[in-house]
Amino acid sequence: MTAHNAVPADGTPPGPDDRLVYGCMGLGGDWDRTPYTVADVDRAEAAVQAALEVGITAFDHADIYRHGKSETVFGEVLARTPGLRDRITLQTKCGIRLADGSRPGHYHLAARSIVQRVEESLTRLRTDVVDTLLLHRPDPLAAPEEIAEALHSLHRQGLVRQVGVSNMSAAQIAHLQARLDLPLTVNQLEMSLARRGWVEAGVLLNTPAAGADGFPEGTLEYCVDHGIQLQAWGALARGRYTGTEASPAADLLRRLARQKDTTPETVLLWWLRRHPARIVPVIGTSRPERIRACRDAAFHEPDLTHEEWYALWIAARGAPLP
Template sequence: MRYVDIGGSGLLGSTVALGCMRIASLDKAELVNLLGVAVDAGINLFDHADIYGGGRCEEVFGEAFRSVSVRREDVLLQTKCGIRDGFFDFSKEHILASVNGSLSRLGTDHVDLLLLHRPDALVEPAEVAAAFDELHAAGKVRAFGVSNQHPMQIELLRRHVRQPLVTNQLQLSVAHTGMIDAGINVNMTSPGAFDRDGGVLDYCRLHGITIQAWSVLQYGQIEGTLLDAEQFPELDRALRDTADQLSVTPAAVAVAWILRHPARMQAIVGSTNAARVASLAAASDVELSRPAWYEVYRAAGNRLP
């Protein structure tokens, strides 16, 4: 397993992280096994959000983690806040209440990273700054980031908050490549030239913000898995051929495709199957060649100019 210094924060996170959005469906023994397998595979970053399972995912994680043979200081716990029932909320009051709730459910006195989940159109950056200051001073949060935000939204926050914003969690897979397409189709009129993200990929690289890719095995707006999908026969063939050459699974190749990008991203995998998590963790040690990377990209239906 390879590790990355997340946004220059000094927090070393595994390039493959475990997303915990679906773990509430597991019984304790299954979850203890899943976490143990993940840790044994070198995964040390566990991604949560206060809304996952209505808070139940954090709760069952906290209960199971106490039965896993790993020290709290050897893992990174990350959670997100800001999504409420029918609206978004980056108010100081909600951020503080959300973090306190997450800490209680996780059974810890701090989280290593706190991310603002979906952008709040009514955000008051000074309130966010005040909340971050209070949480950081109290030792409840070590580092901060955002999720699904474009460069100007991040710039607005950076003008007010004193702590660095070290990560931005963004949807990315070989079948959802908008922020890569725009950088390839420069000065073109092709569909791939349309920039929906404000140049967020290059922005994050310029500012040392670590991108955490989510839905790494999905296509569209979470329309389904790209593996064995009838819409992507050429991609399926390319993933399988490359997997055979590298002695890994096609899913691991799809994750390795993301990790090959020089932005030094992290990939969040959300499987609750322990064996599958172990196979996906192997992607961290796969180095795709430049021709192989482009072959997979083109097999997904992307045309080069």
């Protein structure tokens, strides 16, 4: 597998990984403000090492994960492993403010807030640059010109190499890109066999079910046409099909895994990667054994026929296609 991590000799920035990304939301202990422990760092280190073993070199963060503790324990792992930072790419997100006392949870993409959040993430991650910064959610009150100003400033200072978005539609991306000199390189969306709006939005056109899922039709096509990498968060569907639960989709997944001498996790990820949009799954589990179960999805092209891909889709839908 080709690693997209070290900065090339000509100074051009690295691109995001093109097969799998490891999502670090599960690292750092509980979702509260209690301090992290040495055991939390040990668990993070075990997860990172498992990800590296299966060929994953891109790591995804957000400033809010575990109230910042996910980034902090990852920074501890980097400190424990000299040279690791040069072998990986780091991606983080900003723009969500968690509820705190009387303050409601909300989105905040004012220029000053973006810059401050990135500086705080760099401190926690113990690095001087983020390879890719994503805007976590659209902020209806943020002026796109102000967002562009902040992103340009961070890039000029060498604090951010590339920029992208998360949970945005084609129209929202185009609206921001029109005011931004830097190309938006990533759009991270929830996509999996369980959350199928990204694929059903197109085929359900001209049916009564059109738009029922809420996925903005045309977003995948826009991203492909503009060279924006599609990253799928929630790619393993939170274990819905790969645990002990019995369902038509889970049973078929296990049967295909046995036939292909691989794991159900791999087949689940192959289902995403088989799509011509070249979707890059984000693996969010913190369990090393489950990360290792994704190995064939990182090292091998998807081994799913046209009919097998559709069979999984229909089994998960629980109903025939229109």
